[in-house]
Amino acid sequence: MPSTQVMVLTQSTPNFEVGTIDLAVIIGYLLLSRIIPLVVAGRAKKSNTKETSDTEDYFLGGRNFIWPFVGLSLVATNMSGATFVGLAGGAYDQGISIFAYEWMAAVVLAIFIFFILPFYLRSGVFTLPEFLEKRFDRRARMAFAGFNLFANMFIDMAAALFAGAIVIRTLYPDVPIWVAVAGLAILAAIYTVIGGLGAVMVSDSIQATVTIVGGLIVFIATWRAMPSWDAVYETAGDEKMSLILPPDNPDLPWPGLITGVLIIGLYYWTTNQLVVQRTLGARSLDHGRWGALLAGFIKLTFLFLFILPGVMALTLYQDLPSPDVVFPTLVFDLLPVGLRGLILAAVVAAITSTVDSILNSASTIVTMDFVKTMRPRTSDRGLVLTGRIATVVALVVAIVWAPFIAQFDTLYAYLQSVLSYLVPPVVAVFLMGIGWKRVTATAAFTTLVVLQPLGLVAFLLIEVQGLVELQFLYAAGIGFVTALLMLTVISAVGTTPDLEKTDELTWKTEYWREESRELRTTPVLANYRVLTGVMLASTVGLVVWFA
Known part of the structure; x- marks a missing residue:
């Protein structure tokens, strides 16, 4: 202009x-x-009526x-x-x-x-x-x-x-x-x-x-x-x-x-x-x-x-x-x-x-x-x-x-990407642990103690030393898939975990059906599913508008 x-x-x-x-x-x-x-x-x-x-x-x-x-x-x-x-x-x-x-x-x-x-x-x-x-x-x-x-x-x-x-x-x-x-x-x-x-x-x-x-x-x-x-x-x-x-x-x-x-x-x-x-x-x-x-x-x-x-x-x-x-x-x-x-x-x-x-x-x-x-x-x-x-x-x-x-300007800049290498195993362990009752304790522990140190090494080699050209957001995806595979393989060859221990802490479709029945009498403005739908629709609207 x-x-x-x-x-x-x-x-x-x-x-x-x-x-x-x-x-x-x-x-x-x-x-x-x-x-x-x-x-x-x-x-x-003082006003809390709960016994805590x-x-x-x-x-x-x-x-x-x-x-x-x-x-x-x-x-x-x-x-x-x-x-x-x-x-x-x-x-x-x-x-x-x-x-x-x-x-x-x-x-x-x-x-x-x-x-x-x-x-x-x-x-x-x-x-x-x-x-x-x-x-x-x-x-x-x-x-x-x-x-x-x-x-x-x-x-x-x-x-x-x-x-x-x-x-x-x-x-x-x-x-x-x-x-x-x-x-x-x-x-x-x-x-x-x-x-x-x-x-x-x-x-x-x-x-x-x-x-x-x-x-x-x-x-x-x-x-x-x-x-x-x-x-x-x-x-x-x-x-x-x-x-x-x-x-x-x-x-x-x-x-x-x-x-x-x-x-x-x-x-x-x-x-x-x-x-x-x-x-x-x-x-x-x-x-x-x-x-x-x-x-x-x-x-x-x-x-x-x-x-x-x-x-x-x-x-x-x-x-x-x-x-x-x-x-x-x-x-x-x-x-x-x-x-x-x-x-x-x-x-x-x-x-x-x-x-x-x-x-x-x-x-x-x-x-x-x-x-x-x-x-x-x-x-x-x-x-x-x-x-x-x-x-x-x-x-x-x-x-x-x-x-x-302050003495490590490059390191401080890299702090934005370090989580891409360190956190994928954590996310995989939590999501798989809640989503699949077959995931074993050994699989979870091994995934954390093996892949997180390897992620730190990869961060140092790729982001600090520049040995490989890889966008850090793509590195996070690679780390996540690797963690999912490790969890699946180790759990599949291991012994089945105690289902009584995992029963209340893993996802079941009956939870969804039971909650659906309870929400039928819930006012619209208090229904978290409706409100979440509005939030996601607003998100899509903003993304499409500025895409």
Whole structure:
């Protein structure tokens, strides 16, 4: 389009100066967001009519969360400081195809709601490794608990803290990275150590709401600054405005949606203690399902809240020094004082929500999967104390490790693909374990302890050393099929597992028929099948619209 039609606000070095009013808004928000969760969680614990142990109260909030808290906490846990910065910057650089990870989450959550969550809640477990013990044996539990703890500490939490520190240093370049990391970690740990999952869920609900409002404000401000929607299309081009990319695309080939994005999504949303713990604390199966549905609907809005502003920025700013400054530039150029403080508070909220969830997940695994199994006579009070100590230890480890990521820029870039090599065996074990009662404990354990180390080796050889040219999303598909074959072969030649042990934890068609009869009298707006259908139809509509 002619340059006269484009309003260009280009600046080579954006001015990210935080004023007094904005700083006051940020500080006020941080203070309130530390106090409110502890107060609300304390009152909720007193009003809980369920008979629960101290460990249930601390690690699962007394299993009494209603669906809005479950849904908002799922969203907050999924978001980090990089949600604002990363999605907007990624859209500016790559286009709206990065929305694939968001809309695929809705598909994965539908699978979770229908086929996986009922078995988790039926088992009454605290952790997903514990579920593997009930379905298989202690070996599978220990193998997966070790991996989950490693992933939480050295991938999820360290990366979240590092990304958050980068955001802080964008605003305050003179702040040492370790100070930024430590400050963010301590902010997240204050209510996690004291209040457990109950305080985390309340905090996450507040953070998610503020983050969504913040994203909406930035979207509206960016939209109002645009000369026209046609200008967006003309500046971005067809490829950056398409959700579906060619199979040879280096970033997100369309077959990779099935071979990789789906597999990674199934790991993250259905087998990761960090995320699933929110639904384990739901008041009932219905509340767990409705909460997951709420999260799925919110994930679909990320296209408008975080991704389209990045694409629209192509029309407004054409020579930014880095895609990572797109979001801060939109905030500081388009929003008035005060509102900028709210958005920055939302960024900090997103960072701390991710970190507090990881801390709680790590402490739960350490306490319930390691300490309680090794010392089963430990009292409830002792387990809670252990959980608090584990939270502090996890905090210290993350603070020490996170700054080192800065020295390995290529490694940090590869962290986005490392899960493609590590998680396919996990997904296969859980899905096959629930879907086929013939899968044996030996097959599950062998698949985990053999294929995950091999996946790490493949990651180092392919992604780090570059010995083979293979798109990482395709690697995930290869790993998943290999895991399915290993599970099938070892189970087929092994002895049949105890069917009494597997009976309640594997899928049966009679479950579906029985539930169908119960749902006949359920109001439409409370029927999870109807609501899931609406969510999936909305997903298809968005994909087709932007395909």
